[in-house]
Structure formats: C-alpha cells, structure tokens
Amino acid sequence: MQKALEYVDENLDTFIEDLKSICSIPSISVQDEGINECVIRIKEILEESGLNVKVLELEGANPLIYGEYKPENYSKTIIFYNHYDVQPADPLELWTSPPFEPSIRDGKIFARGVADNKGNIIARVKAVESILKTAGDLPAAVKFVFEGEEEVGGVSLPKYIDKYKELFEADIGVWESGDRHENGRPSVKLGYKGLAFFEFFVKKADRDVHSGRAGLVPNPVWRLVEFLSSLRDEKGKILIEGFYDDIKITKEDEELLKQIPFDDEETKEEYGLTEFAGKFEGFEALKSLYLKPTCNIDGIKSGYIGEGTKTIVPSEALVKVDFRLFPGQTPEKLLENLHKHIEKYGFSDIEVKYHYGYESAKTPPSSFAVDIIRDATRKTYGIEPLIYPISVGSSPIYNFINKLGIPTVSTGAEYWGSLVHSPNENIRIEDFRLALKNIVNIIDELSKH
C-alpha cells in the first residue's frame, strides 16, 4: 500500500480541485437546488477513478449514486455511506468568503458542505483510485452509496435499500464523518442518536389584534410558552410520560466515554459560553452531551419582529423542535407519547407537524469492525483514536446497522473547528490528506482480516 499512500501525496492538489468543483454546486436538498448538477459531477469523478457507477432513481426522491468495484478475488466487502446534499448557507453575511465559491486560506478549505459531507466523498473515492492506479486492483470489494436527502431526513434511503437490497450487502460499513480532536486524535463513532423533528403551530384570532385587547384575545405565543414548559424542565429532563422507558445505555458506553478528554473551560471558550446547558460540569456535562436524549428549539417565530415597536396580539405562532433519541427510543414511540401528553394536559389547540425522524443505532465496541478501524487509524495518524460510544448527531445509519445488520463505524476529514451547519464551514487540507490515507489503510486492514 506504500505506493497508494505516495499517490495520495502526489495527487493531493488534483483531489482538492475535484473537491472544489463539487462544493461549487449548491446542492441544498431543503431548497431542492443543484441536485442533478451535483449528481452528474460526482458520477464523472467516480468514473474517472475507475468505478462502475449507477445513478438510481425513485419517484419523488433525489437520485442515489451507487459506485462499486469488485476485484477478481476478494473475501470482504466494504460499503461507504455519504451524502452529497448540504444545509442552507444562511446567514450569508457571516461568511468570510461566499459559501459556494470554495476558498483556501490558512491551510483550510472553506465552503458549505466541505466538511459535511463532500470532503469525505472525495477522500474515499480518491483513496480507492490511489490503490487502483498503483496496484491495478483492490484487495477487497468496495461499494459507495451517496444519497441526496441526508439533510432533510434521509427518507428515501430505506426505500432504495428495499428496492436494491443486494447492492447494499457488505461485511463492514463506514459512515459519513469523523473529526480530529483538538489534541490531534482522530475520532471514531460507533453510532448515532435518533432524531424526531416537529413543528408546533398555534393560531388564535383570525388576524393580528391591537394589544389593548390582550386581556380578551388569546396570545398564541403565550400558549407556546405554556406548551414548551410542559415538555422539559430547566435541567433538560424531558417531561413527556414514557419518554425514557425503552432507553438502552450500557456500562460500556459510559466506560468508553470516560476515555474522551473533556476540558470544561476550553469547551466553554470554543462556543463562547459562560456555563453549559443545565449548568452541568465535567463528566456530567459530557454525559449530558453524549448519553442523554435532548429536546431542542431550532427556531421560533411570531408577530412583529422588525425594528422598534408594534403593539399587537399576534394571530399565530410557530416553533420548530427536535428531539435527539438514544438506542431503544424511536420517533414513532415519541410521537405516540407526545399525542398522549397533548391530550392529558389539554393542549389540543397545538397543531403538531411531524417532519421526519431517525432511529438511533450503535455498533457494539466488541465488533471486528471496531478492531479494523482502530488498527488502520493508529497506522495513519500514529496515535490511538478516540472511540465514542455514540455521536452527538443523528443519521440514517440505523438503516445499515438495524436494517441491513452491517457493523458500521465512522471516520472522516473534519476537525473540531469545522463549523458544520454554520457559516465558514471548513476542513484542514492536512486532515483531508490523512483521511484519504486512512481509507487506504482501512481497505488494507480489511483484506488481512
């Protein structure tokens, strides 16, 4: 594999150009923009790298790009999951360079989607190219699955899996992402939290009314305040009956988490905070971050929000809320409990819109997939990886782990300052280079297993 690793170094600039070319396409799934253009460009890149490509389509779904290479002889198959869609880029005014004009500064590449998740698309495809171009073949079969709806709930992935099940069969899965800790150690995540995204809407009067009538005309924001207060206490504990019933947190999870370095003051500084949510400190704060479900307000809107003053009782109010779930919990069960909560506490005037959800899923620390990634990562980075029992985020990984039964781990080109989903999203070129090499080493380790 030495030649493949050298190929990575020699061709890094070309790989970066490929990355910039796909980051220039604003493939924002929530706004249904640039999807086809992005698919065409990624298909080209896969083909140039020597892979067989199919663009799968389903009615009403964004295309799924499937790439594969099957050597003459192989015993193991590895499947890589990524997504080519990105989050919206607003607020635009906070970007130093335009989000869809990739810009290199201080050894970093800035663009919406460069960290989440286009950097890893290029790193993985070009790692395979590096082996193919230098060895003429691969020591294991590889499959790529690049979907286009991760940022809007990934609702089509299970449908693609149902229809093209044999294409998804593999011995080990590598999920989309992984970042480097400030101490230089690369992270490996063994699972993701579940997610359920809701909108709650209240309408009272049929128009905004002069606020002199506030004693008579009900205010929909007050109603949301009452409803939201019923969902969660000040420590973040969720008050919906049955919410914690099926949760599975193991002793092993907590033991793994204890290995994760965590410095309260540095972390507060990173986010510009004076205290953490729920006022937790130390390991309790880390547990709150990783091993507890959350109920979060993503946005709220009602009434007059311009400059200065306007005295009205607004007609309607809207709040967007997401729940992060832990293994054992499902969005379906939450929705059921939420409806019971609404009935029990008389909130039938709150309209519930359930947008989408993910199950939670975890690969056990004892899986052979964890050995492979640990060994490869140690070789690539010369340092022990940080193995997280679960990621703070959510993803359609449950389709691989729960539905297909593939032990799946994650690794990637991001770092602690990648500003995923935020203005000035970026990756470091050095991390991109090592992420490429790590994929080469993972394929190598797999072939020896």
Added chain:
Amino acid sequence: MQKALEYVDENLDTFIEDLKSICSIPSISVQDEGINECVIRIKEILEESGLNVKVLELEGANPLIYGEYKPENYSKTIIFYNHYDVQPADPLELWTSPPFEPSIRDGKIFARGVADNKGNIIARVKAVESILKTAGDLPAAVKFVFEGEEEVGGVSLPKYIDKYKELFEADIGVWESGDRHENGRPSVKLGYKGLAFFEFFVKKADRDVHSGRAGLVPNPVWRLVEFLSSLRDEKGKILIEGFYDDIKITKEDEELLKQIPFDDEETKEEYGLTEFAGKFEGFEALKSLYLKPTCNIDGIKSGYIGEGTKTIVPSEALVKVDFRLFPGQTPEKLLENLHKHIEKYGFSDIEVKYHYGYESAKTPPSSFAVDIIRDATRKTYGIEPLIYPISVGSSPIYNFINKLGIPTVSTGAEYWGSLVHSPNENIRIEDFRLALKNIVNIIDELSKH
C-alpha cells in the same frame, strides 16, 4: 344653540370638503412626510373659523398647532386634544380607493386618518365656527391642541406642555376619539391604560450550533421560555412581585363596566376565536379586557424560521413584550420591579431594553366633566352614551389628567367599523354630523355649569 345646530346641517358639505382637503395630505409621522403641508392647511382652517392660531415649534419635534378663542366674558375653558399625524397606509393593495384621495361611498368617507384623527379635528373646529357665526361669540373659552407625533409615541407633547404651560390650562379636556357601538350608542371613555414596551434578548453561544450539542450548549429560546413563564400565569395574572401594589380599580369602575353590552359569541365571531384569553366568559371576560393589566407578547424570533427543517441550537433569541398598566401603576415602577424579579430568580442573562411607556390616567366617574358629556351626548344622539371607565388602549392623555390636572373625557366621529390603523379606514357622514353637533352641545352645557 338651535341656530348653531342648523348651521351645522346647512354647511355640512363645506365641512366635508375641508376634511377631504386635510385627508389628502399624507402626514405620516413615522415616515416624516407631509407634516408641514398639513400644519399650514389646518392653520388656515382654524383661522377661517375665527380662531387665533399659533404654530409652536421645538427642536427635533413636529410642530404643535395651538388655536384659541377667548370671549369677552366666560367662566369656563375647554381644551380639545387631537393629532394631525396618521399611520402609514400600507398594505396599499387592500384599499378600495387610494388612502390619500378621500372618497365618498355608501354614506361614508374613506381615507387614511379620516377616523384617526382628522375627522374629529374638523368636527371640533367647525362646531366652534358654527356657534361663532350664528351667535357672534362663544359662551366659554376654547383651546385646540393638535400635535403631530401621536402615532410615534407622543414624546414631544410633555415638552410643549412644560414650555407653554399656561396655554394648556383649562377646566375640562376632550380627548381625541370616540366611536358608536353597533347598537347605536355613542361611547365616552374616561381614561386610558398605561403602556410599557420592552425587548428581552438572550445570547448564549457565539454562533448557531448543531443541535446534536443541545445537551451541552444552552438554548436561548428555552431560556426565554423559562423567563416568560416566570412573568405570567395561564390566567394572565402577572407574577412580578409588587406589580399590583399601587393599582387603583374602584367599585365605580366595575359598576360602569356592567353597563357595557357584551355578547360572548358575537365577540368571539368578530375575532375568529373559540375561547377568550384565560378562558374567561361573560362579565369576567369584559373585566379581563378593561379592568386588568396585561403582559402581552408582540413578537418573538430566534433560530431557523424558514420552510422545512434545520437542526440548530440558535445563538440568540429576542422577544417583544408590552405591559398595559392601570391607574396607579407607572412604567418606571414596573421597570424597577422587573429588575428585582430578574435578580431574585437569577435571570441576569436576560438583557432588558425598555423602549417607551405611558402612564395610565382616568377621570373619576363623579367628575363634573362626565356630567357635561353625558348630558350633551344624550341631547345630541337622543340616547344614553356608553361610558367606559377606561379605554383598552393607551395614549398621552396622562399629560392632561395627571400632569395638568384637567378632567378629560373623549368623544368622536368614529364607529365600530372605522378600521382605524387598517386599510379602508372610514367614518360615516351621519356620525360626522352628530359629532359636530355634540361639540356644540358640550360647549353649551359647559356654559351652564
């Protein structure tokens, strides 16, 4: 006074032309438009009607038009307060005829400002002209004060009063407005609620953060929810310590309110409601509307409020809140209590911005001013007026009642369908005619007192 009343009928068309001429000038104070043009035209009208006019000016303030007539012999002086500025006319597309091209249809005059408050300016000036032209003199002294900043908070009125105090001295005041109930009875209001307008702002992280970190990064909306919940209970009762301490609601207020017709179902239908704020019904709902202070949310904003989903912990959150106050309460005292509340409950992370406020002010039902307006109104309309202990709105009237000590009441040319501050603002010509006659009768009653 019979001749003066006949003069009103004979000259009504001319008066309407004068009204149309001032409604053609878009004197929108918030946009600083047409102010001087409007002042010049109103000054002309006052002079044509036989009054002495001064245009008072203060640095940075819109001019205040002062008109007066002092007969040889008189014992009482009446002062009329109005404002010549108007609200913006948008949304323009909802007007049937252009807002600044007064149009007569179905016995109504349509124009921005015709109800609020230019109809009353003309009615009052022309009522005085009608007496002067038919009797050659007035039986009481009259003063007119027409300011130009009522729609932007009336901040200059107290400054004019401080500088020209003697010009404002009077025995009785008549405030800007009054409308006719659907049952035909004219309304008289004995006071206005106070007002205090605040913004509350919370900033947590220095940027929006991926909501997977909701267990660690505090959410400013949750913080606002906690803060807002501490201010008010579900029935609308305000929980700030000391809030109700100085409030003056009398048995007389409640007795007056009992005379006001109120139909639950009709009122709900008017606003498209299924229930009232606090779930009050009947007289309890009417009391909640008139005789209770309120804490109202005018607008709230945080995070992602576009279409679809975005999973973030927002960095900051803003809410606009107004309090309506009752006599005895002041914005200054509220601000003081609010700061104590914030300290007591540990909400020091909530930034408080106090925008502006009005005191509340009421003329007691036992005042001679109430007798005069009751007698005059009964004579003019042939029906008993509806006397409201207080209006639902707020106004600079406290300058007259609290600062100058003038018992002040209100009456006017509007009706329940005048659409004040809305498209298609209008008054009925018949109400305009009666409003003129009512001013004649008020001056007559005053001279007999």
